Amino acid sequence: MPEASPDLSKVRLHVVTGKGGTGKTTVAAALALALARQGKRVLLAEVEGRQGIAQTFDSAPLGHTETRILHDRTGGEIWGLSVDAKESLLEYLQKFYKAGRAGSVLEKFGAIDFATTIAPGVRDVLLIGKIYEAAGRREGGKRGSSGEPVYDAVVLDAPPTGRVVRFLNVNAEVADVAKMGPIRNQADSITRMLRSHTTAVHVVSLLEEMPVQETVDALAELRAASLPLGAIVVNQLRPPLLDARALRSVQAKSTARLRGTVRGDLETAGVRVTDALVEGLVADGADYADRVALEQRQDAVLEEQGRMMVRLPLLPEGTEGGGIGVLATAIDEQGMV
Template sequence: MARTEARGEQPRLHVVTGKGGTGKTTVAVALALALADEGRRVLVCEVEGRQGVSRLLGTEALPYQEVELAEGAGGGQVVGLAVEPRAALVDYLDTFHGGVLGGRGARASTVLDRAGAVEFIADVAPGLRDVLLVGKVYEAVRRTSTGRSDGGEPAYDAVVLDAPPTGRITRFLGIGDELAQLAAGGPIAARAASVAALLRSEQTAVHLVCLPEELPVTETLEAAAELRAAGLPLGAVVANRVLAGAGDGGGSRARVRAALRRALSPEDDDGGGGSGGGAEDLVAALEAQERVRAARVAEQRHWLEVVRGAGRGVRELPDLPGGVDLEGLYRLADDLAASPLPSPQDAPAPAGGAA
């Protein structure tokens, strides 16, 4: 994320995906906030109609227009956009086919809408639907201060896409190639080819969010292999909800035991009396919970090593016991700002041919 001579120019399009329930939307929003903390103007897009971004930030539902959501500590801004297939299709028709139809001066989308063609294309042609969704993100990445892609400063320093889950991410990002091959030339094929070129360029990084558990890690590594085979640029694996390690063992337990004895039996300085047993029982219960936690920590570390052993760069984010409220979201953003995500150029090569 931060630009240095060693790291060079970083991607402008960050695609964030992950198995359902791993917190990919949380990571996408936290990443957008972290980039804004560096003074950047950032657009965060969602394409699944779930309004996860607005719920996390406590704002009104995102419309199909760009709205300012938050300011970064470094003076940057986070702008949000919910991309909806039908509206994206209307945009496309008016941009590329906006001439007069039938000599009446109506917009292309208006004429086709009356004929029912807009609903048909948006709902029945899933390949074109995904191209339109990604195409809107492509337009935001390419847009400049002049409103064109061939001059002026970029409208956004970075775009973060809260993408579909790993189960369909390769097809979603590769749909431009498929449509370009099916379309016999024309603006649709040209648009699809341009989108595909951006997604394979150094301007893009695909980040995979997982939990340090068997099923999410397995699906993450499978998705990484598919993305690599498709020629799409992999960024980091973001391991979410990682537990902190155990404490300092016996010394810590001794201090807890002594503190509990004093609290439960304040008049019994030597630790005797009936309350001592209650303190010992509570300490024993806490120790049992700590053993369970230590086992979970060890299991998580095992799956993190599995990911690293497959040659993937891993960025860990902490478990937030109270859940992700607004304060927790900014804490994750601070963590991401302090330790930037690897770009595709920084990520290690697969070990032994693994993805």
């Protein structure tokens, strides 16, 4: 039985994941822009230190401090953040243990580096904790105050599908270890946020066998972890080269008949016909038909998942020249925001 489509109008934390190479950073940026065009103040955050957001918006490299990277004519804004585990730990020590100068001492002796690079799971706890703090922060600077939220929405460019469930579920694991105290309390709060109706995990895919299989696997793992599913975003869709009638003709005719048709069409158009030209066009047509058939099969696999499907076009020139805006429009028109 198909799952109910998510009410994305109530979502405040959009988590975007996908197999490496599917364009998840580009999709996260386009989603943030679509939200900003609605007049919203949006935080677009990354946790892998790749500076993908800065490259997408052609801005200066992002740091651990939130920086405005776009102001839309609607009044909406995008603020960028590249979460740093070391800075997050120092903030954490100050917040819960009033460490102050002690944090600097720990850093001097290498304890901070140890905790953020070697200790299992600690780095992910710190990274997702910073996102939790930003998503819940209210005017006045504190979570839980009576002011309006600082951000109307947060878009997280999350780790790829191969490790996103472990990343998002790490606080549940910490809660099993820490039975009481501030660490346990925060872990419980983060887990509640990530599993609530105000969060949605969107998975980006291409219509290729490996990305589609990773998407199916990731959706199953997300369901098992009780993490709320959002949309499947099919990225980089190529425009059709042949209309439906021409494609059926290529698929139905024998190679010999197709050669004859191609030769006749070329001659009618006044093109100088050679055997090499005909053979090349026939081969290209067969390859194209095979690719379309493969994409249709993969699309059917994704449709079977029962999720909202959002389809985005291939950008021949990449994100330059307004490409992100094209994707943001497509996201808006298909009801993802």
